[in-house]
Amino acid sequence: MASYSNVTIPSKTKAWLYAEHGNPVNLLKLDSDVRLPVIKEDQVLVKVVAAALNPVDVKRALGFFRDTDSSPPIVPGYDVAGVVVKVGDQVKKFKVGDEVYGDVNEKSLDHPKQNGTLAEYAAVEERLLALKPKNLSFVEAASLPAAVETAYEGLERTRFSSGKSILVLGGAGGVGSLVIQLAKEVFGASKVAATSSTGKLDLLKSLGADSAIDYTKDNFENLPEKFDVVYDAVGQMGSAIRAVKEGGSVVTIVGGGTPPAFKFVLASKGSILEKLNPFIESQKIKPVIDPKGTFPVSRVLKAFSYLGTGRIAGEIVIH
Structure with missing residues (x-):
């Protein structure tokens, strides 16, 4: 495994974002000049390895809950699996190098983060994350949280x-x-x-x-x-x-x-993932990823387009 203790974290990173509401397939752009999210004392900075797409990402882009959303430009993405590269002062559970997964938006429709997970880095509250199950790849883990x-x-x-x-x-x-x-x-x-x-x-x-x-x-x-x-x-x-x-x-x-x-509308909690990790590691609970649903980050538009068909079995994951 790569060591993350001496990784140089850039000040500018790449992310997919949209500047106005509408069909994400038409509006998403890859921007390589996005400011790195600054972590708060209860957050960790995660180097994103994989991120999943959910129907909520499409509804959000279309402006279904713009009254309670963060203001554009918005980097979409709720689910993440990746590696902790920096920790805030109050963080107790995680250290640099830990492999983690979670849904980064505590309340899915109430002010979800402006910077989501379709980016190289994501700032996430420690309480929303859990250690990645040892038996899962990052792609499999990213498909689960939300x-x-x-x-x-x-x-x-x-x-x-x-x-x-x-x-x-x-x-x-x-x-x-x-x-x-x-x-x-x-x-x-x-x-x-x-x-x-x-x-x-x-x-x-x-x-x-x-x-x-x-x-x-x-x-x-x-x-x-x-x-x-x-x-x-x-x-x-x-x-x-x-x-x-x-x-x-x-x-x-x-x-x-x-x-x-x-x-009911989901409230994200890392504690649920922690509770379920033993079931995941014993393979009683298995991730379900659509057979055609794994896309490299360069093909995010294709992934959104596929999500829009509504014929998905399981989840769609970007890696």
Whole structure:
């Protein structure tokens, strides 16, 4: 492994950024004259090795939450995996040379950082990061934080517990693919059912789904069986409510929530990653990266374009 203790950190670095809101494929530019982010006392400076793209990056670029966003120019990117090259005075958990991963925006829609992870360096609060699982590459680790934290927090909010059944809408997506695994391996679900299109049913089964439902052929609302929890990762709340048992819960991460459904927005926490690291290192929880979803940093526009198709299985990662 390269030593990072005597690395010279430049004052200007490269980053992808956009100066106004709109389609990121048209607006993102690679700028090699970006000022290095200055770390605060509770932050570390991470040399970015890999960064993932999420649907929130597109919504943010389009200006969906401009009222609570940082002002442009914005370097997009929430997820990061990389190496600590500098630590703030108050940092206790990490030292220079540590391999870390995390979601750099504590509140995903409320003033996310102006400088995200599609850059050579990122300044990140220590509480948002965890040590990278030893068995994962940087690319694999970068695919996890926002999606696995969203999956975990959503299950926790529904008070999901051992012996309960769950239906995951959008089981092949970045969040859904992790909800299946967490429900089974971490929370002890009695039964996991999940929906996807025809070509992704095998993926659902490989992740641990007991029942893989082809939404192009079968209407899950009409199933005689109802579920303790429905996790809606695609925005089909009306249908989700019809599939839940009396007294059960529906959690959604897309669109609004009307009871018994509720919507929640992720708050990033390194402590969740720390809690899940043993499950990741024992391979009970595996990253799911789209077969065509790994791009070099020079092809960020291609990656955003692919993300825009909405046909992704798992995550997209830039390295």
